[in-house]
Amino acid sequence: MGVDPGRKDRMMSELTRDRILDDVAGILADFHGREYLGTISLETRFFADLGLASIDAVVLGETLQNYYQRPFPFADLMARMGQRTDRDLTMGELVEFLHAHQDIPAN
Amino acid sequence: MPFVHANGLKFHYQQAGAGPDVMLVHGLTGDLSIWLLCQAMQTLSASWRVTAFDLRGHGYSEVPPRGYTSADLAGDLLGLLDVFGAENAHVIGHSFGGVVAVHAAVLAPERISSVVLSDPYFPALRHLENASRWGHWEAFRQEALEAGVELSDEHWYDLSHFFDQVQHLDGERMLKFRQAVGLPGLNRLMRLSTTTCGVDTRVEGGLSSELIATMKRPALALYGEFSPFLATSEFLEENLENCEVAIVPGAKHRAPEENSESFVRLIEGFLARQSAQGTESLISHQNTLC
Structure with a gap:
């Protein structure tokens, strides 16, 4: 594994909503073999538009925690999704969630 | 992503909490996310070490070409107990996950403390069921x-x-x-x-109706009020030595989704009783020694 030059920056700096959306879009562009070529916006829906499943949301959560080197309460987000009839999630909601919980101290 | 190896296969899992072990086993074509969506993982991990994993062939676990009978999957469950250093565990299984839980409990009763069976139907008990009762199926x-x-x-x-x-x-x-x-x-x-x-999942895989009836571990058979498999719940209640049946109001086959609040509350209550009884029998055992 090579050195990840952005890692320290991601750990220390404040995450803006724009940056989080760019980061999530970058991760989803090559997500476990399911490449998504369309533009990802705040309105893009995780299941209906990207064709992903709830287990992908779990794994995306794990990936984002590694990427940002800090924990996020993804179990709470999953519980919220579980209460919805369509169980879907927009990128805007995900960005908002990550932005709101970025101050949890890294391990 | 957390992975472990058991029985020569790579399994994706999630683990939270500390205490006695609880293993969560999803159903066919499902994955471990069911336990996060219904909040079983979040709730139970306050008192237990809870492990949810993707069955072989499912979610992010490895997909071997064969080996999907309840015996194979029970072998994976027992293998994972070894990997996690769990001497024994309470097992909660949804649908075919419940079949896996029972199969593990008859193969290795000393490793399975109790089972929660969420709306399973068993290949060996198929003759009891009638799909026309299944509104969801229709x-x-x-x-x-x-x-x-x-x-x-x-x-x-x-x-x-x-x-x-x-x-x-x-x-x-x-x-x-x-x-x-x-x-x-x-x-x-x-x-x-x-x-x-x-x-593989339509055959008994060694779990005959006679063998099911030998399962002696404490069991909670949790069936949806409108489950298509209520005949199976009656069989379990009549034939298992230590089985209580509870009904999840308003649910069909997928109680974790259809009434997650009642589903989790019933499991929590059952596990708490198991824990209390375990403590009581330990105290009683210690008193006998004194």
């Missing part, structure tokens, strides 16, 4: 039919028949089918269809 069948896939009542239990039907749809019909039945994980389902999962 709705699913109708939606599939509109998209060009015929699923008949006599094949309701047969995943390989379902895989065959869906696999041969052309691009446009496949898209329509996917939209109609709402299966965002269709690719994963298609991957499973290349294995022996469909064939």
Whole structure:
């Protein structure tokens, strides 16, 4: 594994909503073999538009925690999704969630 | 992503909490996310070490070409207990996950403290059930039919028949089918269809009705009020030595989704009673020694 030059920056700096959306879009562009070529916006829906499943949301959560080197309460987000009839999630909601919980101290 | 190796296969898992072990086993074509969506993982991890994992062939676990009987899957469960250093565990299984829990409990009763069986049907008890009672199945069948896939009542239990039907749809019909039945994980389902999962899960796999009846571990059979498998719940109540049945109000086959609040509360209550009884028997044992 090579050195990840952005890692320290991601750990220390404040995450803006724009940056989080760019980061999530970058991760989803090559997500476990399911490449998504369309533009990802705040309105893009995780299941209906990207064709992903709830287990992908779990794994995306794990990936984002590694990427940002800090924990996020993804179990709470999953519980919220579980209460919805369509169980879907927009990128805007995900960005908002990550932005709101970025101050949890890294391990 | 957290992975462990057991029985020569790579398993994706999630673990939270500390205390006695609880293992969560999802059903066929499902994955571990069910336990996060219904909040079983979050709630139970306050008092237990809770581990949810993707069964072989499912979620992000490895997909071997064969080995999907309840005996194989029970072997994986016991293998994972070894990997996690768990001498024993309470096992909560949904649907076929419940079959896996019972199979593990008869193969290694000393490793399984108790089982919660969420709406399982057992291949050996298929003769008790009647798919026409299954409203969800009827709705699913109708939606599939509109998209060009015929699923008949006599094949309701047969995943390989379902895989065959869906696999041969052309691009446009496949898209329509996917939209109609709402299966965002269709690719994963298609991957499973290349294995022996469909064939393996419709056979008893060594878990005969006689063997099911020998299961002596404390059991909670948790069935939806409108479950298609209430005949199985009656069998379990009548034939298992230590089984209580509880009904999840308003639920059909998928209580974790359909009434997650009651589902989790009933499990929590059962596990708390197991814990209290375990403590009582320990105290009683210590008093005997004194």
